[in-house]
Amino acid sequence: xxxxxxxxxxxxxxxxxxxxxxxxxxxxxxxxxxxxxxxxxxxxxxxxxxxxxxxxxxxxxxxxxxxxxxxxxxxxxxxxxxxxxxxxxxxxxxxxxxxxxxxxxxxxxxxxxxxxxxxxxxxxxxxxxxxxxxxxxxxxxxxxxxxxxxxxxxxxxxxxxxxxxxxxxxxxxxxxxxxxxxxxxxxxxxxxxxxxxxxxxxxxxxxxxxxxxxxxxxxxxxxxxxxxxxxxxxxxxxxxxxxxxxxxxxxxxxxxxxxxxxxxxxxxxxxxxxxxxxxxxxxxxxxxxxxxxxxxxxxxxxxxx
Numbered sequence: 001x002x003x004x005x006x007x008x009x010x011x012x013x014x015x016x017x018x019x020x021x022x023x024x025x026x027x028x029x030x031x032x033x034x035x036x037x038x039x040x041x042x043x044x045x046x047x048x049x050x051x052x053x054x055x056x057x058x059x060x061x062x063x064x065x066x067x068x069x070x071x072x073x074x075x076x077x078x079x080x081x082x083x084x085x086x087x088x089x090x091x092x093x094x095x096x097x098x099x100x101x102x103x104x105x106x107x108x109x110x111x112x113x114x115x116x117x118x119x120x121x122x123x124x125x126x127x128x129x130x131x132x133x134x135x136x137x138x139x140x141x142x143x144x145x146x147x148x149x150x151x152x153x154x155x156x157x158x159x160x161x162x163x164x165x166x167x168x169x170x171x172x173x174x175x176x177x178x179x180x181x182x183x184x185x186x187x188x189x190x191x192x193x194x195x196x197x198x199x200x201x202x203x204x205x206x207x208x209x210x211x212x213x214x215x216x217x218x219x220x221x222x223x224x225x226x227x228x229x230x231x232x233x234x235x236x237x238x239x240x241x242x243x244x245x246x247x248x249x250x251x252x253x254x255x256x257x258x259x260x261x262x263x264x265x266x267x268x269x270x271x272x273x274x275x276x277x278x279x280x281x282x283x284x285x286x287x288x289x290x291x292x293x294x295x296x297x298x299x300x301x302x303x304x305x
Contacts, residue, residue, distance in 0.1 A: 025049075025220035027130045033058045034070070045102045046130040048123055057099070067275045069295050073100060077232065079305075080205045086136060089202055091195070093218055094210040096162055098124030098137075105133035106142035106164065111200065111206070116143040116153070116190045120160040129152040134229035144211065154187035158226070165213035166190065169217040194221035202230070216257050217302075219264055226264065233305070234298045234305070 027046035033054050047053055060066040080088050081104055091216075095113040097120055105111045105128065117199050121141045130133035132230045143153055143166045153166045195207075195218065204225065205218040211218050215236060227233050262281050274293035297305055 007069075008242060027127065028054060030057060030103075033061075035061045035216055043106050043132055045106050045127075045133070047097070047099070047127050048104075049162050053097075053150065062234070065274050065293055065295070068293075070272050071102065072235075072295075072297060076206055077104055077107035077109065081107035084108055086110045088205040089157045089212060091197070091204050093195075093208060094212065095139075096120055096210070097160060098127055100208055101137055102128055102131055102133055104206075106131065109136065111137045113139045114142055114193075114198075115139070116141060116145070116155050116166050117160055117164065118155065118157050118188050123160055140193070140198070141188070141190065142193045142220045143190045144214055144218040145194065146217055146223075146294045151187040152192060157188050162213060166211075196224040199225060199230070201239065204231045206233040206235065207231050222243055222272035229300055229302070232300050232303045233299075234268075234296075236296050236298070237294050238296050267297055267301040268298040270296055273297050 020052035026049040027051045030045045030047055034057065038111065047057065060070045062168065077090075081090065085252040086108060088109045091112045091114070092098075092102070092104070093114045095101050095115040098113060098115075101111045101113040101124060113124060118141050122141055124137070124139055125134065128137050129140075143155075155164075155166070180186040207222075209215055209218055215238070220228070222231065258281060265281075271277060272279045272293040279293075279296045279298075
């Protein structure tokens with residue numbers, strides 16, 4: 001969830017820069033603002049020192065859900081990535097500015113970072129090179145589709161926006177109830193891809209999904225991987241109403257989509273990151289007024305953590 005908040009805070013800052021390189025003339029060490037104990041073998045991870053970036057990361061010290069998510073990622077990276085010699089793969093879908101990708105790379109995982117926005121991709125590359133981990137990161141400026149025959153979405157080039165959605169083959173903002181198209185004068189046509197195509201033979205130790213409404217399209221793009229049980233863990237953000245609408249206004253289709261997601265995770269052990277209790281997707285689109293933990297962590301059948 002914090003990535004979305006980060007994107008919301010950064011949009012006005014990043015879009016104000018005409019030259020992208022102006023945004024990352026200096027960097028700061030992440031462990032200078034996080035209250036966590038970093039294993040001494042993990043190299044320092046740096047992020048661009050642009051306005052509000054430190055504030056967004058520091059929120060993970062004080063917001064319980066974000067802190068719980070951070071600790072879960074640290075636990076997984078420490079047990080799965082470290083000592084694997086790069087054999088363990090972490091797929092970061094909706095990588096945004098690359099925080100999770102760089103942490104995984106620093107712990108020793110091979111990282112496949114998928115991010116449609118070219119400005120975000122520049123931030124990832126700059127931070128990865130400054131952190132000395134870019135050799136462990138494959139960076140792809142792409143968007144997911146269950147097939148690749150559709151029209152390419154055209155993505156704005158001058159911003160890194162955490163609330164941008166590329167579902168249904170168009171660019172929208174999940175905060176906008178009308179789902180108006182969010183494309184400026186300059187845009188980048190994003191290639192559509194399936195995860196099956198990107199990972200033809202390897203196992204994925206952890207797939208992180210934070211894709212602002214394209215969750216179902218992303219899951220459908222991994223049909224072969226899921227059927228062959230080559231994805232061992234999935235961390236997915238699920239709580240936003242706008243996100244789960246997937247740009248679909250018809251309630252029946254929303255219910256059908258949720259039912260399909262539930263079927264995909266049949267037999268998986270899915271828990272809430274906040275309290276490690278079973279996470280239950282709704283059978284229909286009714287969250288009610290209760291606050292839920294937005295991050296669902298699922299472990300595949302026959303796999304142990």
